[in-house]
Amino acid sequence: MQRLLAAGRTVFEAQGFHNARVDDIVKAAKTSHGTFYLYFSNKEDLFKALALDAAAEMESLAASLGPITPDDDGREAIREWVTQFVDIYEAHGSVIRAQTEWEFNDRDLGKRAHSTLVHISSALAARIHEVRPLDDHGLAEGLACLSMLERFNYFRQAHQVEVSREDAIDTLTRAVFEGFFVPDRRVAGRRVAARPRRVRKAG
Amino acid sequence: MQRLLAAGRTVFEAQGFHNARVDDIVKAAKTSHGTFYLYFSNKEDLFKALALDAAAEMESLAASLGPITPDDDGREAIREWVTQFVDIYEAHGSVIRAQTEWEFNDRDLGKRAHSTLVHISSALAARIHEVRPLDDHGLAEGLACLSMLERFNYFRQAHQVEVSREDAIDTLTRAVFEGFFVPDRRVAGRRVAARPRRVRKAG
Amino acid sequence: MQRLLAAGRTVFEAQGFHNARVDDIVKAAKTSHGTFYLYFSNKEDLFKALALDAAAEMESLAASLGPITPDDDGREAIREWVTQFVDIYEAHGSVIRAQTEWEFNDRDLGKRAHSTLVHISSALAARIHEVRPLDDHGLAEGLACLSMLERFNYFRQAHQVEVSREDAIDTLTRAVFEGFFVPDRRVAGRRVAARPRRVRKAG
Amino acid sequence: MQRLLAAGRTVFEAQGFHNARVDDIVKAAKTSHGTFYLYFSNKEDLFKALALDAAAEMESLAASLGPITPDDDGREAIREWVTQFVDIYEAHGSVIRAQTEWEFNDRDLGKRAHSTLVHISSALAARIHEVRPLDDHGLAEGLACLSMLERFNYFRQAHQVEVSREDAIDTLTRAVFEGFFVPDRRVAGRRVAARPRRVRKAG
């Protein structure tokens, strides 16, 4: 039922997963316990429905990232993509935050979160690889980039660190573009070399 | 009691804050409920003791970051600092992760987490400002950098995304250095300009 | 719920407040712990509900005491009033007894008990004053009278000192009437004077 | 140990039996749990030691009540006896009050309290019988008298109903003397007859 999903979103936002009582959700939805269990088999089930939504939206980001060139066009593409991220997080952050709390305990949800994570990270890594060929820690690069995006937005919401949407987008755009999509270069007349990459032994 | 603190760390690591039972901790410490409540007034109290430790270690990072120059020396300094971060997270990550789960519900802990966050972010922002003068979203830059570090390490631990310590350090070092400590530059023969900064209205 | 109130009365009667377990009450009411906490927020809460009932009944006695004359009519009026007291105590004694145990620890309940006490004592004192003008220890006279009534009935119930209802009423009637409602008089040909009352210094 | 007994008295006075923690007593006595159990086998045991003291003092009252004549001498004798009662209660009231709370649950203590009660009541009844021959509810008369004395003093202590020692003694003396030790008499020119006594069937 729609009212229950909406109520769930509100309550999980306000209280987190563990502190949310079925009673709170039911009251917020102005319905009864009985009805709750008519539509969801338990508290977790409602939560998962919300989390799936959020995950689906996030997954869509993986597809929407086109090739990035290390110039102003690339920067613009990143800006657009980052903007999407910020907006999706603004919409689903409450659920994503609650998920962080919950994923510990639930295999399914943990798996799904993990797969979303890997999925987006891989997409990012693939794009980076087109500009700066990566050896085997490609995934790590993608993950680092995604980590920044996710956590920065988390802090914006959860702790109300005052950063406007505009500034958030500016800052993240620059950091993603310069930090991941620009090849190594000379700085102040000297070659700034990446540290020579060692061949990794299998992990 | 030491055994209880150690047991707490283990159990919170394995189960998160909410799913950890006092009983589990007590069993892990091979002691009794009575003893638990002799030393801590409740589960939260033990957890806070651990969280304070972790926060103190993290705070120490704010002080240990010297000036960064945009050359190989700066890169090396960043590498060292990132290494510290990775190692502290390796030691205290279980608690920091559980804190994420808990900070929702506890004013005190939320405040403390927030202050640690702002403290380190500010230190980072100050260093960045020495290289690339920032206008008023300085804190945002610091926060973006810290977000990447924290969340990346979280994913390494929580989801067991297989990234070796060495690769983690390599990846983060490069991303922090290039993404935050290198001034804007020409790429591929064209000037890559930062987007012109608007003067912000007071926030 | 009615069954819980009844069960509470039974259990407090048998075991006193402190020794009564919520479990006992719940079993006596043939219901569950959950139900108990649905209707009462804790053991104290249920107890207070019972105590309020008892207090209300007792308070009603204050109103039902008309003027007493020092003759057979007065004696009859006292007899009727004492009878009421004995019967109310028979109905609510278990709760009143438990209250004695509890009032130590609870400000609210202590206050209420105190006010019932003072209320009835004052009503008694006022009636006595109509027959034997009292100086300022009027309240003390009322309290003495009430003390006798209460404690006598307590002993009848708690220690099962075998005194029939009839004998209890006879004895108390005489003691209340002769002890409080008959003016000083000559005994055996000599004047039996009350000890001269000193003027009290303000207390 | 003396310090423990004194501490027990203080703590039971302040908190009642059930709310008194062994820890409180031990702290008040500036000693340790171990020492407590060296001298007393449990909390109850310490309490009983105090209660026995109080009971012994109270029992002594039974012996100290000489024959009462229904004249000024009798009144003086009653005044002295009442004075003793008030003073003993002042000294031991805290324990007696706590005993009320506890006697519910302890056979031994209940028995002892009961026997003290019956003992004093009987002594009173015997004296009353010398003046106003009583049929079989003699014990009831003694008990009524004792009830008044005990409960009145209880209220003085527990609820701090402000009655000075002097007023307490005045009031109780008159009530005991007139209420129990003066034969039936004419009032206002008419004979005030006691209700005819029925012969009781055995209870």
Place this chain on the structure above:
DNA sequence: TATGAATGAGATTTCATTCAT
């Protein structure tokens, strides 16, 4: 004698879930 850290049985309380209506 004296100590006080450790114990664990047992009490209270919560809340997701069920089911008769």
Place this chain on the structure above:
DNA sequence: AATGAATGAAATCTCATTCAT
């Protein structure tokens, strides 16, 4: 479909008592 009173398993917490030192 909808209700909400009832449930009881499971968690937290207390405190009288013990025992090694």
